[in-house]
Each structure stands twice: as C-alpha cells, then as structure tokens.
C-alpha cells in the first residue's frame with residue numbers, strides 16, 4: 001500500500017494480531033510515554049480523553065513563520081534569525097518538504113519489526129554547512145519571563161524533536177543532533193492591544209538523543225497486543241476526576257465495590 005493510502009484511511013482501532021500496518025503518530029508516542037493506559041484506551045477501544053480547544057493563535061504563528069522562512073528558502077539564504085544566532089545554515093529545500101509538514105502525512109517510516117508506521121509533521125528543516133539536516137520546531141506563547149526549555153513539562157518538546165530527528169535519519173538523511181526551537185513570546189508589557197500582539201523571538205538550540213525511540217516502539221507494540229488495560233502512568237487530573245465521580249455514583253446507588 002502506498003504511503004498516501006495509509007494517510008487517507010480512517011483511523012481504525014488496533015486489533016491484536018492484525019497483519020495490516022498500523023499508524024502511530026508522534027503525538028501518540030508522546031501519549032504512550034506519558035500514560036500507557038490512555039494510549040491503550042484510545043488506540044484499542046477508540047476511547048479518547050476529552051479534547052481541548054484548538055490553539056488557533058499558535059497555528060497562525062506557525063503558518064506565518066513558515067511563510068517567512070520559505071522566502072529565504074526560495075532564495076537559498078539564511079533567515080536573519082539564523083545570522084543573529086550564529087547558525088551556519090539555510091532553510092532546506094526538498095521535493096517532499098510539503099508532505100513532511102502536512103499533519104496527516106508528515107515524515108513517515110515503516111518500522112518493520114513491529115509493522116508500525118511511525119509519522120510526524122515537522123515545522124521546518126534547515127541544512128547546515130556539513131549538509132546535515134536540522135530539525136526546527138516553532139513555538140509560541142505569551143508570558144512575562146523569557147522563553148526557555150527549562151520547565152519539566154517541556155520534556156515533551158524535546159521528545160518531539162527527537163522523534164523528528166529519528167524519522168529523518170530512518171529516511172536516509174544525515175541529521176544533526178542539534179535542533180532548534182524558534183520560540184516566540186507575545187509581549188504583555190505594552191499599553192494596549194490595538195488589533196495586534198507584538199512578539200519577541202528567541203532561537204533555542206537543543207541536542208537530541210533518539211536512543212529511547214526504538215525500545216519505545218517495541219513497548220508500544222506490546223501494549224497494543226495486550227488484552228488487559230495497562231496501569232495509568234503519571235498523576236493526571238482526568239483519571240482522578242473519573243475515579244472520584246465513579247465512587248460518588250456508586251455510593252449514591254449504594255453499590256459497594
């Protein structure tokens with residue numbers, strides 16, 4: 001089956017022992033790492049956690065960054081941010097770049113030992129002087145302090161970058177361990193909104209290590225095959241809420257567990 005056929009298929013739950021290739025996105029890998037139970041419920045039974053509203057402002061920033069970097073890509077020149085941060089690279093041109101950036105295709109790799117098709121959409125790819133690809137992720141926020149990657153929860157950003165680096169390597173490219181977050185911060189110190197938000201952008205380098213990905217894919221496969229619901233992972237407000245609510249309902253019905 002061609003890659004494009006996999007992407008057009010409606011997502012079906014995984015059936016243990018299935019022979020068909022099963023798609024696992026970068027974000028589902030993240031779900032698994034955080035909590036195998038939620039991953040299993042979602043991929044095996046199609047019971048997903050309640051959705052959050054889409055981050056449309058962040059999506060707008062992503063789109064505009066893409067357009068901005070594309071101008072320099074077409075000229076084969078570094079973007080001013082690359083010059084400001086002393087990064088010897090230019091935006092990378094490749095016939096598959098649009099596909100790599102598209103949510104439902106992304107960069108794909110069929111992991112044959114598990115028959116899982118791993119995929120993820122990159123924001124951007126640059127190329128350095130040595131011909132190595134550089135994975136780039138755009139991030140947008142608005143906070144008083146400087147943007148950084150220091151918060152514990154930002155491990156998910158780092159894992160995200162490592163999955164893209166791994167995917168590109170598996171597609172035969174030389175990929176630098178160093179990736180960059182183009183991280184922009186909406187200013188809160190101005191006098192008013194006046195139909196615009198001003199941003200300040202930093203470029204933050206990160207050295208990735210994709211050693212965890214291969215063993216994690218095998219664990220994902222084992223999880224998909226198992227009949228028993230896995231234990232929950234991290235502290236999570238959703239399961240706590242569901243448990244307390246169930247306890248109250250059972251108590252109200254006078255049902256003892």
Ligand code: SF4
Pocket residue numbers: 034035037038049232233234235236237238239240
């Ligand atoms: S603990 Fe959270 S993430 Fe895990 S199964 Fe419960 S709701 Fe899902």
